[in-house]
Amino acid sequence: MIIRSLLDTDLYKFTMMQVVLHQFPAAEVEYRFRCRTSGIDLAPCLDAIRAEIDALCELRFSEAELDWLRSLRFMEPDFVDFLGLFRLNAKYVQLGTAPDQNGGIELIVRGPWLHTILFEIPLLAIISECWFRHLQPQPDLSTARARLRDKMAMLKQFGDDACRIADYGTRRRYSADWHDELIVMLADTLGPRLAGTSNVRHAMIHGLTPLGSMGHEYLQACQALGPRLRDAQSFAFDRWAHEYRGDLGIALSDTYGLDAFLRDFDLYFCKLFDGARHDSGDPFVWGERVLEHYQQMRVDPTSKSLVFSDSLTIPRILELNRRFRGRTRLAFGIGTNLTNDAGPTPLNIVIKMVRCNGQPVIKLSDDPGKVMADDPSYLAYLRQVFDVPASERT
Structure with missing residues (x-):
């Protein structure tokens, strides 16, 4: 079992999740996986990945873990109480082969933001470790x-x-x-x-x-959740400050x-x-x-x-x-x-939010290779709204 605790993730997933609980509890989102490393076929790892996802979805937060989260001054009691009832649900994850996709698999996470936000980091860690187990059944560290x-x-x-x-x-x-x-x-x-x-x-x-x-998904989601697109970034910062009052x-x-x-x-x-x-x-x-x-x-x-x-x-x-x-x-x-500097080339893999409440959402980035968009017309519109020349982000 690769993931043995729901705390085996990045802190910003919890800090964003608390904002979602308090301010956007009804938001619906979609995430998609991308492997940016060429020449990789993850299809032989699919059964192992599925088994790890099933195991991940059996995990619950222990009382000791919840008590530790309560000790963080920016974690609100109602949020930690919610985590005490929380578990990930595999019904929100679609996984299959995709020969034409980079990496050979298709992975989609779709459902309520509040119930899917914790999938990203453990899923990436699972895919990475399953790949290296496939490459090196007897690892040498x-x-x-x-x-x-x-x-x-x-x-x-x-x-x-x-x-x-x-x-x-x-x-x-x-x-x-x-x-x-x-x-x-x-x-x-x-x-x-x-x-x-x-x-x-x-x-x-x-x-x-x-x-x-905060992570990119939070600012991306505000493209759909804010009052107007041009103010999405300012809206995100303002809502963050409202939640944490100077922390984070x-x-x-x-x-x-x-x-x-x-x-x-x-x-x-x-x-x-x-x-x-x-x-x-x-x-x-x-x-x-x-x-x-x-x-x-x-x-x-x-x-x-x-x-x-x-x-x-x-x-x-x-x-x-x-x-x-x-x-x-x-x-x-x-x-x-x-x-991941153990010899074999690390995988450059990401899981990015691509939709919120049915609307496309995109990270433009300062690195053209990090742009992940499945709606060219919305990408062009977003560039226009934020005055980002297409030649700099293609």
Whole structure:
């Protein structure tokens, strides 16, 4: 059994889920799977994936897990009580072969947002681990251990004491067992240089800080849930602030591209939110532009945080740290390169929301390869509304 706890997911799934319960409980959504890695055929893994999904849907939150969630000051009692009754339901998942699809399978999750939001991360972790079990029935983690030791040594040797990393690698990890071992190695070796983890189960077990705020699906859903499309991003930020009243104040910046983000991230939001997260495009350009924006808004950049989380490696983290240290607060969330560097090529897989309340929803991104749209006319309309040239996002 790959997923042994419903806490084995990213914190931001719970923080978004609480907003859904309180503000959008009737929303209906659809998610679709995509494998961006060429030459992959996941069809031989279908039976194993189905069995893992059935096992996932038997899980419930334990009382100890619920008590730990209650200890987080931003988790409301009624939400944790709801989780005490919650379980995932396989009826919302459609899985089958799709020879013409990249990856050889079709995976659709469709149903109430409140009851489907927790599927994404465990499903991706299941698919990734089933694939690597198929490739390597007898896994050898010696390469993974050696590479991790090298990364930790590099961080300690060249990074200053304030250069800290966080584990963001649940969704595309090599295996759950390797993730367990890796967290212990990181905590024992890095000490305070390990800022925390996005994985809620590991945060609970190892006494680490759970990290995360909002994801793209939340801002995408607001395309259908807000008063008008042009205000979808501002509406999302406003509803988030209404829910958390100053907690979890990191705004995701690339759902509509950086230009649109900076237009919407006015003085009010600059002061209200603690910082912004980078997840696509050139991180150096992004950092310079966000810091310049704070200065234009007459907000002290050193009082704010830049969170980098897009395809990070230790050398890239050290470069970013050298560029921006002393100019702002910095945070680095490292994912696949941390939890799936065991030898075989990791899968570049995603599950993205594509519809909300029957309407198409799209993430434009600052990386053309991350755009996932099944409605070209709506994509063109969204570009027009947010003034994003088609040539930059195709």
